[in-house]
Amino acid sequence: MTWLSSLAPLTVGPGPVDDPSDPLIPPIEVDPNLVTPGIAGFIAIALVTVAAILLIIDMSRRVRRVRYRGEVRERLEAEAAEAELAARAGGSAAEGRVEGDEQDPRPVA
Numbered sequence: 001m002t003w004l005s006s007l008a009p010l011t012v013g014p015g016p017v018d019d020p021s022d023p024l025i026p027p028i029e030v031d032p033n034l035v036t037p038g039i040a041g042f043i044a045i046a047l048v049t050v051a052a053i054l055l056i057i058d059m060s061r062r063v064r065r066v067r068y069r070g071e072v073r074e075r076l077e078a079e080a081a082e083a084e085l086a087a088r089a090g091g092s093a094a095e096g097r098v099e100g101d102e103q104d105p106r107p108v109a
Contacts, residue, residue, distance in 0.1 A: 037044075
């Protein structure tokens, strides 16, 4: 049972501060319902919550922006490789495009 007695500081109940038999420590006479963080605590927690939400929104925008830039960069690299391959083959990069097609805003080469 020695290991159980080593857990005594972790138990709930009267400890050295709350010991009513110790004459040197005055008893605490405070209503536990009146000891609250109050309005200042509520405002502090509300501000931390709002700041955390704004940081999460900002971070998600930044991550999305980086992901989209990577996708665009991959598309441009693929188009450049395709154009280089078509130039080596002797064809034009806009070979498969129909004249007057407004879906592709790139100019016809």
